[in-house]
Amino acid sequence: MLEVTSLSKSFDGFKAVNNAGLSVKDGEIVAVIGPNGAGKTTFFNLITGVIRPDSGKVLFKGEDITGLKPYQVCRRGISRSFQVVNVFPRLSVFENVQVSVLSRQKKTWNLFTPSSRLSVDDTEKILENVGLTDIRDATSTALSHGERKVLEIAIALGGNPEFLILDEPTAGMSPEETSRCIDLIKQLKEKLGITILFCEHDMEIVFSISDRIMVMVRGSTIIEGTCNEVRCCQEVQDAYLGGIDVCLM
Amino acid sequence: MAGSFFRTKSLWVIIGLVILFLFPVFLDRFYIYLAAIILLTGLCATSLNFVLGYGGAFQFHHAVFYGVGAYSAALMVLKSGLSPWLGFVVGPSVAAILGFIIGLICVRLSKLYFGMLQISLGSLVWAIVYRWYSFTGGDDGIHGIPLPDIISSPNGAYYFTLIVTSVSMFILYRMIKSPFGSALQGIRDNPVRSEMIGVNVRQQQLLALTIAGFFGGVAGSLFVVVDNTVFPDMMFWTVSLELVIMCLLGGWLSFLGPIVGAAIIVILRTYVSGVTVYWALVLGIIMMLVIFFLPNGVLGYLDRFMKKKVRAR
Ligand SMILES: Nc1ncnc2c1ncn2[C@@H]1O[C@H](COP(=O)(O)OP(=O)(O)O)[C@@H](O)[C@H]1O
Numbered sequence A: 001m002l003e004v005t006s007l008s009k010s011f012d013g014f015k016a017v018n019n020a021g022l023s024v025k026d027g028e029i030v031a032v033i034g035p036n037g038a039g040k041t042t043f044f045n046l047i048t049g050v051i052r053p054d055s056g057k058v059l060f061k062g063e064d065i066t067g068l069k070p071y072q073v074c075r076r077g078i079s080r081s082f083q084v085v086n087v088f089p090r091l092s093v094f095e096n097v098q099v100s101v102l103s104r105q106k107k108t109w110n111l112f113t114p115s116s117r118l119s120v121d122d123t124e125k126i127l128e129n130v131g132l133t134d135i136r137d138a139t140s141t142a143l144s145h146g147e148r149k150v151l152e153i154a155i156a157l158g159g160n161p162e163f164l165i166l167d168e169p170t171a172g173m174s175p176e177e178t179s180r181c182i183d184l185i186k187q188l189k190e191k192l193g194i195t196i197l198f199c200e201h202d203m204e205i206v207f208s209i210s211d212r213i214m215v216m217v218r219g220s221t222i223i224e225g226t227c228n229e230v231r232c233c234q235e236v237q238d239a240y241l242g243g244i245d246v247c248l249m
Numbered sequence B: 001m002a003g004s005f006f007r008t009k010s011l012w013v014i015i016g017l018v019i020l021f022l023f024p025v026f027l028d029r030f031y032i033y034l035a036a037i038i039l040l041t042g043l044c045a046t047s048l049n050f051v052l053g054y055g056g057a058f059q060f061h062h063a064v065f066y067g068v069g070a071y072s073a074a075l076m077v078l079k080s081g082l083s084p085w086l087g088f089v090v091g092p093s094v095a096a097i098l099g100f101i102i103g104l105i106c107v108r109l110s111k112l113y114f115g116m117l118q119i120s121l122g123s124l125v126w127a128i129v130y131r132w133y134s135f136t137g138g139d140d141g142i143h144g145i146p147l148p149d150i151i152s153s154p155n156g157a158y159y160f161t162l163i164v165t166s167v168s169m170f171i172l173y174r175m176i177k178s179p180f181g182s183a184l185q186g187i188r189d190n191p192v193r194s195e196m197i198g199v200n201v202r203q204q205q206l207l208a209l210t211i212a213g214f215f216g217g218v219a220g221s222l223f224v225v226v227d228n229t230v231f232p233d234m235m236f237w238t239v240s241l242e243l244v245i246m247c248l249l250g251g252w253l254s255f256l257g258p259i260v261g262a263a264i265i266v267i268l269r270t271y272v273s274g275v276t277v278y279w280a281l282v283l284g285i286i287m288m289l290v291i292f293f294l295p296n297g298v299l300g301y302l303d304r305f306m307k308k309k310v311r312a313r
């Protein structure tokens, strides 16, 4: 479904992403792991068009989407959530998700029908799926950190994506929130058939829900394979790159 | 619950409109004129707030669309020999086209740069109007613009202004509540995320800027009706500053905020400039007080106050 080959990006000569590659098949959950500053977020930014790559190729369902604008990427069926909460602060929870649904349904050029009558069911369904129905009218600034992270995902789901990218979805969540979030991610795959690419620091989570894992260090793909392959390879990596075990613990 | 709230809201609007319709019955000529100026200035401020408060665009020189709308309407009436009513179509349309062109140039820039370029381009338009003596009358402006009989009396002008302003405000309100408005507010809050959910931010903003230009032009055309004159200072940058202050003072997050701000500023200007020549100083002080004490404007403050009272009950 997604095919990334030798993607690179440098900032002022610093190679944040260097020759990274990845392939994700339909219906998979794939994790990207690596220490802080490895370039995971930048990698996601390159795929989703937030940043243009210096070189490399991104193919989505056979189509070359390298260097497209974020809105064009989104319209092809890729949604993402952000590591740092990136919502619409003055809108309510409901409106945050609704604007995403409206956009996906190409209604943002409608000037005269009240929004209050449009895409309401679809928005409510998403809120119910992620468990935000109770606080639908709260402003997003009034939410707890965990709730905001869930809202992050809900906004991404508003795009009714085939392919969902989650950048550290559980970062900063309490243990209960984390386990609920993991259940949600599993459900998204099983019930809605969404293909998921995510990055995460908690190795337990990564090994429990991923079909495959890509390891990234200093901007480069070190290995891409099943959980077992990655686990087995750990020593090999240690030998090649001292200190990588830090990221796997 | 939402239904009854909606009904009370429309009820207040209807009461307000009835009172405004009765103004000419118990107010004398000067106050009718003042009310008309407040209405059209309020419309102008609301059209600015459409892109400033709801769209997050630093439209710092909105008076240009007000002025260009007024000039286009006036020149159309004077020079075309066609029906004067056509002026009220041409004025806003020219303002909208100018809004589109200036928007097209500015929309690529972010925030403050957008504002700076907007001021420069606006000042350029002002300079052209100011200098082009043979066509615009230069700094003399144009006086005694002939109008259709029905709107040439003070009351006629007032009712025309009231009706056009009400209809325009209704349209702007509908737009803010539409999906277009939702997307616009999303862009204000977070342009990066808006792109990521599939919104073409620039196109969306460009349409908003065109619409704002159009209604700025409507307000300008109404000024021609009410005052019978146009002059270049209508689009001097200080007028734009006043418009921004109206939005901030009234409350840039509430729909009626700018019109409240317009009422306060227009009334103050009318009486203060009678007493002192230091209007700019007064304006500066108002601006400072608003920033320090009413960051959400008068309506924002009232809104919070009401909510507190409801909660206390
Ligand atoms: N816009 C940017 N400008 C300059 N450097 C950047 C930018 N974005 C990321 N970087 C750098 O690229 C490296 C990778 O960052 P990031 O992708 O956020 O890593 P991760 O998400 O794996 O923690 C970091 O060293 C970071 O400082």
Ligand SMILES: [Mg+2]
Pocket (backbone or CB within 6 Å): A040, A041, A042, A083, A167
């Ligand atoms: Mg990151």
